[in-house]
Structures are given as C-alpha cells and as structure tokens.
Amino acid sequence: MFDVLLRLQDLDLDIETLKARESEIPRQKEKFAIHRTRLAAELEEREKAYKDILVEQKDCETEIEQKQAQVTKYDLQLFAIKKNEEYQALLHEIDMVKKQIALKEERIITLMVQSDEAKARLEEDRQRIDAELKDIDHQCAEIDTELEEAVRERERIEEQRKPIAAQVDPRLLARYTRIRGSVKQGPAVVALNDEVCSGCHMYVPPQIANEVLAGKKVHTCAHCGRLLYHRDNVENRAADA
Numbered sequence: 390m391f392d393v394l395l396r397l398q399d400l401d402l403d404i405e406t407l408k409a410r411e412s413e414i415p416r417q418k419e420k421f422a423i424h425r426t427r428l429a430a431e432l433e434e435r436e437k438a439y440k441d442i443l444v445e446q447k448d449c450e451t452e453i454e455q456k457q458a459q460v461t462k463y464d465l466q467l468f469a470i471k472k473n474e475e476y477q478a479l480l481h482e483i484d485m486v487k488k489q490i491a492l493k494e495e496r497i498i499t500l501m502v503q504s505d506e507a508k509a510r511l512e513e514d515r516q517r518i519d520a521e522l523k524d525i526d527h528q529c530a531e532i533d534t535e536l537e538e539a540v541r542e543r544e545r546i547e548e549q550r551k552p553i554a555a556q557v558d559p560r561l562l563a564r565y566t567r568i569r570g571s572v573k574q575g576p577a578v579v580a581l582n583d584e585v586c587s588g589c590h591m592y593v594p595p596q597i598a599n600e601v602l603a604g605k606k607v608h609t610c611a612h613c614g615r616l617l618y619h620r621d622n623v624e625n626r627a628a629d630a
C-alpha cells in the first residue's frame with residue numbers, strides 16, 4: 390500500500406526542492422541589480438566631474454571675452470577724457486580688468502590639465518565599468534539558465550508523478566495531500582522505527598505501532614500528524630533512514 394505512495398513522495402520531495410531553488414535562484418540576481426545601479430551612479434559621477442570642468446572652462450572663456458570687450462571700450466573712452474584724475478581712474482580700472490583676465494587665463498590652464506586628467510580617468514572607468522557590467526550580464530544569464538533547468542526538471546518530474554499518483558488509493562492520496570499541505574516541508578509519510586515516529590521522534594502507543602507493523606490500517610502520528618508505515622511492509626526501503 391505504501392510502496393507507490395513512497396515513490397510519489399520521493400517525487401514530491403524532489404519537486405519541493407526544485408521549487409525552493411526556483412524561488413531562490415532569482416534572488417541571486419538582486420545583488421547584481423544593486424551592483425549595476427552602483428556602477429551606473431559611479432559612471433554618472435565621473436561624467437559629471439569631467440563635464441563640470443568643461444563648463445567652467447567655457448565660462449572662463451566667455452568671461453575673458455567680456456572683459457576684453459570692456460578693455461577695448463575703456464581704451465576708446467580714454468581718448469575722450471579731459472581730466473587727469475578721471476584718466477588715471479580709468480587707467481586703474483583697465484589695469485584691474487586686465488589682471489582679472491590674467492587670472493582667468495591661469496585658471497583655464499589649470500582646468501585644461503584637469504580636464505585631460507578627468508577625461509583619461511573617465512575613459513579608464515568607462516572601460517572598467519563596461520567590463521564589470523558584461524561580467525554581471527554573463528552571470529545573470531547563467532542564473533537564468535540555471536532557473537530554466539530547474540523549471541524543466543520540475544516539469545519533467547511532475548509529468549512522471551501523474552501516473553504514479555493515479556495508482557495510489559484516492560482516499561490515501563487525499564490524506565497524504567492534506568498532510569503534505571500542513572507539514573509544509575519534508576515528508577508526509579514517515580517510517581515507524583520500533584515505536585518511534587521518524588518524523589518527530591516521539592513514541593506512538595504500542596497498539597498503534599502493532600497495527601502499523603501489521604499493515605492493515607493506516608495511522609497517523611498523534612504528535613506530528615504524519616502518515617506512518619513500517620519498513621517490513623514496504624519493498625526496497627531497507628536502505629532508507
């Protein structure tokens with residue numbers, strides 16, 4: 390009576406293991422998603438650092454142009470000035486603006502060096518990040534393949550299970566199914582070793598043990614609710630724990 394049911398249970402336990410893997414496998418991809426986001430943020434930061442330098446460089450150039458235009462304007466105004474004081478004041482003003490221009494020109498040189506460095510670093514980082522992303526893609530693809538294999542394997546076992554389930558007495562199958570649903574994990578049918586339930590390691594009453602050994606009646610363990618069988622009533626089960 391239990392032979393077929395135990396074969397069914399073996400398949401169900403395999404299915405259970407595969408289902409657990411099916412929900413576990415995609416979780417491996419979560420850490421890759423986090424890594425991917427971090428890499429994207431890193432690249433964005435590097436790009437921004439480079440862009441910021443170029444923007445400042447452009448701003449300096451614009452300012453220099455404006456200041457040079459101002460110097461040209463002041464130079465023309467000098468001709469029209471009659472009073473010496475005003476003339477000196479404007480000369481001073483021109484001098485100030487020229488100094489500002491010189492400072493901006495110095496800044497541009499610094500920025501040019503910085504932008505070269507930032508560009509090189511960006512290029513380096515881009516290559517490294519690209520390689521890391523490719524590696525992540527590769528590992529994710531492997532995970533997908535692993536998942537597909539687990540699903541295929543489970544479907545194969547589920548197909549294999551159908552004719553075996555059909556061989557089990559419907560009432561016993563219903564009981565088994567209900568118990569499997571409530572134990573959630575592991576076997577629903579367990580061996581009785583002497584008078585001990587191998588599911589929960591509790592003693593069962595001697596009369597129950599005797600009836601299980603006799604194999605005439607189907608009993609469940611009063612402690613854990615699992616179906617009990619005795620090895621003597623089952624073929625090829627000697628090696629099982």
Ligand SMILES: [Zn+2]
Pocket residue numbers: 586587588589590591610611612613614615
């Ligand atoms: Zn038990």
